[in-house]
Amino acid sequence: MKSTSRYSLARPSRRHWLGYLLLAPAVLLIALIIVYPLLVSLDLSFQNVGIPRLGQTRRPFTTVNYERLFASAEFWNACWVTFKLVVIVTFLCSLLGLATALLVNNKFKGRSLARLFVALPWAIPEVIAVVIFAWIFDSSFGLMNWLLVSLGLSDQMINWFSDPQAAFAVVCAVMIWKGYPFVSIMALAGLQSIPEDFYHAARVDGAGPWQRLVHITLPCLMPVLGVTMVLVMLWVFRDFSIIYVLTGGGPLKATQTLSIMTYEHAFGFFKMGYASAVGIVTLVVCIIASRLLIGRRAESIY
């Protein structure tokens, strides 16, 4: 009886044990499916290995993958493409998401339907959406070219996926279309939590719509928008299927991001050591960028 009470989780001093116990399965699972592959990947990045095999003798330690990576024009190009994509898509997703959230936050007839349409792209599976867009932007038989030519906006067919700038623009457009509803939903939730009193008081003080937006809405939304932007940025950083299905990273590596480069070297060229190095560098960049953004959010609010 004495020993039972000694280890009883009901005792106030033992309550944290219960917390650890309940967390343990999740922590173990995460360690198994995230941390372990990450450590394997880190280990592989320091080996000159083609196709590795579980249980295989470890190859000698080498930094050759990182040396090659940092000396490679392909890597810096992928970094530049990723950076451009992250900045453009995150910025436009946030802008469009915020605008649509502000729109559907107003009371008007058909608001529920409008909210449904705003959120719709988020609900469509990514690959299906991409295939639809691939057909819309098809260079020979696509709807977009037909519209542009029919409306007299272009006198010739645009080779959307054979032109580096056009291909990049299409990738951005699809990512923005797929990503803005997330910002919109999050911003809408944030907007609904702003007390109406703030706006009443501002109106009494003579603040116009623009001033209310800049001095009340945006500052109050910053905690939500900050986290949302980090999540969107990380999504753009790691997204693979949109780019892979649309362009495969081409033409001329114009849409080759770090995630596409990782995949290509791993499963296209079977250079797992080199691909792991690209993956590790991508992870480090992601962590740094997230920390910078989250830190900035904290400063803005508090």
Place this chain on the structure above:
Amino acid sequence: MIAHWRKLLAATAAAMALAVAGPAAAQTKTLKFVSWQKDERGVGDWWGEVIKEFERTHPGVKIEWTKVERGAYADTMTTLFAGGQPPEIVHLASFEFQKFADNGWLENLGPWIEKSKLDLKGWSGQEKCTWQKETVCIMMLYFGYIMAYNEEILAKEGLSVPKNYAEFLAAARKTTKDTNGDNILDQFGTGHETKGGGGQYLSEMLNYVLDAKANWTDADGKITINTPEMIEGLSRWKTIVKENLTPRDLSAGEVRQLFVDGKIAMKIDGPWLYPLMEKAKPETRSKLKLAMVPFSPPVGGSSNVLAMPSEIADETKELVWDFIMIATSDKFQSLFATLASSTPPSPRADISDAKKAVPHFDLLVEAQRAAASAGVDRIPTGLELPFNEFAKMVMEEAQRMIIQDLDPKAVAATIQSKAEAIQKQ
């Protein structure tokens, strides 16, 4: 009383024996077989027949046949092998088995061939299955390209079936047009995949490269790209794509469908185009015909191979070898010709039934022989291991030539130096 106990004991023992032996008797051994061809009309049906025959002749052994899409195939197989869980029956494309063989993951089939006295003399493309002096696979298809054409489109322009590149180019130019006056091209002279993987892109280019008497490497594996012949081949490819004589940015499957829909005048492709032509609408089907390609030699080569993992149990290897023996038997090679409407690699296959069932079968055989006698293969000698990297590089440089309107001479020099660098890695 004693007798009663004896009976009870005997009954208990019998029940226990049944309990133990029952599941064992019902237990079946399963061989995993992963393939991208599972649902392909023709060849998929043939694999189905091979599996049926194997299961019929090996009671208690089942084959678990799983389809993996071609686009995800290399990733899946790499993961399965790397994880130590390869399928027992290994089906790979002829441009990817080298990586697996190089890792020592494929069994040396030499002793198995010798033991079972499998006669591979004259077996099309079998020499491609030799890796570091070991036979690591059995070639399952070696083919030659044929040309399918839309008789009506050619006839409307007063054209006959082209017999050489000049005629082909003239016909392609004449048949590429806007048929409904909306300023948008909706009918194309020919069709090539210009989007997707480097391997297919290289095969498409190879039509023009080979006809210009060029190739990526020579028989010794030396890079032979910076040559006048290759410059001519690259110029031809540039002309076809730059002049929009082919629809742009479509995958191979989409281009084939356009041809079947009557939107393309001439389509150069492998024997697998015929089953698709059969699916065309009746009003289009009657206009789709086949002929020899207007290029010499035709593109051709090895397609896919059967192999066995090196690290499976010996008794499992015996079963896998039995499966290979069925697939390579005269009976099933003959059936391959009939069901897949394609040329079997075995020289002993009886193709008389196939000739009766498939009107163009002689053409397929002729194309296969023309490609084989010219020693054509889509995978260049000496670049087997880095083939994907090489193909991607050539595709990008060819795209650059078209997008930036570069001189093919300069492009050939660039590809030569980059290919040499890839080969030296």
